[in-house]
Amino acid sequence: MAVPERRCTVLAYIGLGSNLDDPRAQLCRAIHELAGLPGCTLRARSSLYATAPLGPVAQPEFVNAVAVLTTKLTPLALLGALQGIERDHGRVRDGARWGPRTLDLDLLLYGDWQLQLPGLTLPHPEMARRAFVLVPLAEIAPAGLLIPGQGDLAGLLAARDDRDGIRPLPDGAPTGAAGPSPLSSR
Ligand code: ADP
Ligand code: MG
Numbered sequence: 001m002a003v004p005e006r007r008c009t010v011l012a013y014i015g016l017g018s019n020l021d022d023p024r025a026q027l028c029r030a031i032h033e034l035a036g037l038p039g040c041t042l043r044a045r046s047s048l049y050a051t052a053p054l055g056p057v058a059q060p061e062f063v064n065a066v067a068v069l070t071t072k073l074t075p076l077a078l079l080g081a082l083q084g085i086e087r088d089h090g091r092v093r094d095g096a097r098w099g100p101r102t103l104d105l106d107l108l109l110y111g112d113w114q115l116q117l118p119g120l121t122l123p124h125p126e127m128a129r130r131a132f133v134l135v136p137l138a139e140i141a142p143a144g145l146l147i148p149g150q151g152d153l154a155g156l157l158a159a160r161d162d163r164d165g166i167r168p169l170p171d172g173a174p175t176g177a178a179g180p181s182p183l184s185s186r
Contacts, residue, residue: 003081005039005072010111012040012078013141015124015133016065017104018089023063024048024169026089026103031067033085034105039072046136048169054130063169066108066136075110079120082107108133114148123147128156131163 014034018026027048035042045067053059071078082105089103108124115122127133128150134157137145145153157163 003038004074004077006074007072009041009070009072010113011043011109012069012071012107012111013109013137014067014069014082015104015106015108015127015130015137016067017062017106017132018102019053019060019062020102021090023060027063027065030085030089030103030105031065033088034067034069037069037071037073037078037081040069040078041071043068043070044140046139049132049136050167050169051132052165062132064132064136064166066133066140068140075107075113075115075120075122076117078110079107106133108137109147112146112148123150129160131157131160131166134160135163135166 016027016030018030020026031042031045034040046065049064051062051064053062073081086103086105091101091103106124106127107120107122108127110122113122124133127137128147134153138153138157141153143154147153147156150156
């Protein structure tokens with residue numbers, strides 16, 4: 001079946017995380033796979049960051065990053081593609097949130113869209129509360145980026161007192177331009 005595509009491209013920001021089975025390699029492979037998705041072009045990716053796990057489960061440190069694509073995929077098709085990549089990385093959804101995972105791919109932003117569907121909320125509902133998302137996002141986002149319904153990125157980041165715990169990894173240098181300027185190129 002053909003993957004649903006739109007005529008115009010939109011900038012989509014993807015949050016990546018892993019804390020199992022060589023997390024850095026999981027993220028590097030996933031970024032390569034994002035770049036190869038149909039109707040998508042990788043525009044930039046952040047450094048890799050080491051971050052302490054959240055929540056009640058004792059588990060290894062996470063590696064996190066953010067990538068930005070231009071995409072012709074619809075939001076649901078893109079989310080489906082992200083979940084396909086998660087499955088290829090051996091991600092098992094056993095219902096436990098906050099637990100260890102080989103790969104987590106979150107659709108943070110899809111242009112300036114705001115959506116609330118059963119399996120997809122845009123912008124990602126937790127992103128403003130997660131320094132491990134905001135720090136790498138700020139590295140590749142244009143100055144003054146607005147998170148629809150949540151506020152401007154700089155303000156959200158300044159409000160996070162856990163942001164200093166997010167450590168860039170020495171061999172995880174970013175690629176791509178300093179940040180594509182328009183949020184949406186529709
Ligand atoms: P989290 O990423 O918050 O740690 P999960 O990866 O387990 O949690 O995702 C839980 C559910 O969140 C998924 O079943 C997915 O359908 C839903 N979801 C809603 N909005 C989004 C989004 N913007 N990006 C990714 N998943 C989302
Ligand atoms: Mg997720």
